[in-house]
Amino acid sequence: MAKKDLYKFTIQFSEGDPLHQQTADILNRQGRRKAQFLVNAVMHYLHCSETPDIPQPPPIDTNAIEMIVRRIMAEESSKPIAGEQSIQPPAQRSIKSEQINFGDASDLLGEDGIAAIKNTMASFRK
Known part of the structure; x- marks a missing residue:
């Protein structure tokens, strides 16, 4: 869908960001x-030669x-x-957690991100 008016913008600034x-x-x-x-x-x-580069957040690694x-x-x-018996994991797994370097992803997601994933997975199990 094309923009209706190329020369008209609506922007909203974050109230929580001092800048x-x-x-x-x-403005x-x-x-x-x-x-x-x-x-x-x-x-x-x-056009200013002293303009610093705008830092860009790293892309999210979906893998x-x-x-x-x-x-x-x-x-x-x-x-x-x-109240139930222990469920046995499948006999074959294509990826073992010991083979995966989770440090990078954990740094990327942080504790809150990991907790959110765990809570989501727990909700699916209910």
Whole structure:
């Protein structure tokens, strides 16, 4: 779907980010000259020899996430469910968790990310 008006934008700044707050304050002081201010700022930024590179977050490694999910599923499937007999894991597994380097993915996802995956997997088991 093509953009309806190529020269009209709506943007929203993050209230929790001090740089966004400062930028919004500066833009609000421009009154009806916001567009010209933004044009000047962008053109200066692009053509200034001292402009630093904008850091980009590393791409999400979906293979690492998939391996983590598989490891968690394997760990969870080996735990006995309350009131039931222990479930035996399948005889053959294509990937063993000992063969996977989860350090990089764990660093990428953090403790909260790993916990979220574990909670999601636990919800699927219910």
